[in-house]
Amino acid sequence: MKKFKPLTWLFLILWAIAVLFPFYWMVLTSLKGYGAYNAEYIPQLFTLSPTLENYFYAFTEVDLGRYLLNTVIFTIVTTVLMVFVTILAAFAFARLDFPGKNLIFTGFLALMMIPNELVIITNFQTMTELNLRNTFLGLILPSVTSIFYIYLLRESFAQIPDSLYYAAKIDGASDWKYLWKIMVPMCRPTVVTITILKVIECWNSYIWPSLVTDDPKHFLVSNGIQQIRESGFGRANIPAMMAAVVVISIPLIVLFLVYRNQIMSGVVKGGTKG
Template identity: 70%
Template sequence: MNENANKKLERQAVRNERLRKVVIYFLLTLWAILVLFPFYWMLLTSVKGYGAYNSEYVPRFFTLSPTLENYVTAFTAVSLGRYFFNTFVFTVLTTLLMMVVVVLSAFAFARLDFKGKDIVFSLFLSLMMIPNELVIITNYVTITNLDLRNTFMGLILPSVTSVFYIYLLKENFEQIPEELYKAAKVDGTSDFRYLWKVMLPISRPTIVTITILKVIECWNSYVWPRLITDDSNYFLVSNGIQEIRENGFGRENVPAMMAAVVVISVPLVVLFLIFRHKIMAGVARGGTKG
């Protein structure tokens, strides 16, 4: 009797486990559909002809006659190529400058000893409590007074530091045994050489993560570029899309508008798919101490 009861319990446990997995995968599938459907609809609309799209009284979830004409229109009707170039320059320069500031700041807080370091770092972290709207106002006044509106310098300067990234990298640096630093100092190694040869290679996952997140942040930047530039020669892709929607063909030619959005979205999607494992590893490493 006991053996039969145990077998029944085992079979019941197996059925419960299978049922649990079915429910979990069903919910995950449903969530994936909800998340990915807007991207599918954007891509689908971008390959529909202008006439076919306008003739649909009831939206169709497929098309039998896809076309790339909308992508040609997106690049020829507006200066989408210029927007791409501006965004590329802005993203590369901002990310490079920010990584220099973040790496040196995190190293100073993690390894150097100076008077009032803890107080300075606490005050530094308190900056995260300040609403972004207040920061934007002060940055706007500063950049305007420096006569840097409608310049790449005005776009880049307010974005070359990040309290959160400094904190994340500092926590990562502190996981490296301090004995390595002391041994390097005994051998006469300079701080910069130790940082370059030891700390940066060990912290590569976190550094890659910060770099990718900053690239995504710069690529999606909208409020600050919209505020500090009113010259289309300095528009980024996000501002360019808004300009297309308001003053270009966006309101009339929705398929071409969606084509422009697809072109702008693809680089970030590809970047995330390539480095998704490094992003997850870097965040997990940076958030775990000890």
């Protein structure tokens, strides 16, 4: 097997280049001037005159700072609510006994087969009827539950031995205390995983914010990027848009690098039962 090791390294290097090249191209484009970028008939793999004007343009042409603040608020509130709801639902399906539990859980999983476009349509109609358009509540409410995350955490909870639950009950612990003092700490990698995945999902949200709000006071960074793109005097302002994307991507990249081990551990633990 050792003779195949150089081929393995070569494949991994080529794969890494293929994966990282879009990020390199994004940063490179953000450092090109608007005129220089549009003057390129053949895209160049480097630039001899890098500039930061696109970064200044991204924050001055549109209110990107406000959109970043809106996105932070939207992400934090939605993630906290989603994790709380997911923990309670996963605990109910994994530990509690009630009539029709398996049937209800099967129905939950079946909902994953419904296309997201259909859910967006019904959510939009509901938010409109409740007069929640152009509000943070309208942005947040449809995103506080996730069937996949409930399933993932439920599988993690199910791996905790029943004997531990019965021992806690003998000691007088309530279900609420057992959940937060024993189950959640034991399944911390999975909880961290769904939290980070939800943060990424909220940070990158585009379709729903574009539908439910047309008031700049409630725009997220995804709306700001689209505004920047359309500000190129008749042509798409790609360099400024890439500069905004670089700024917006940095928090997610740092978040993943810091918690990458917990993410991998949580996915493996949540997807392995026994």
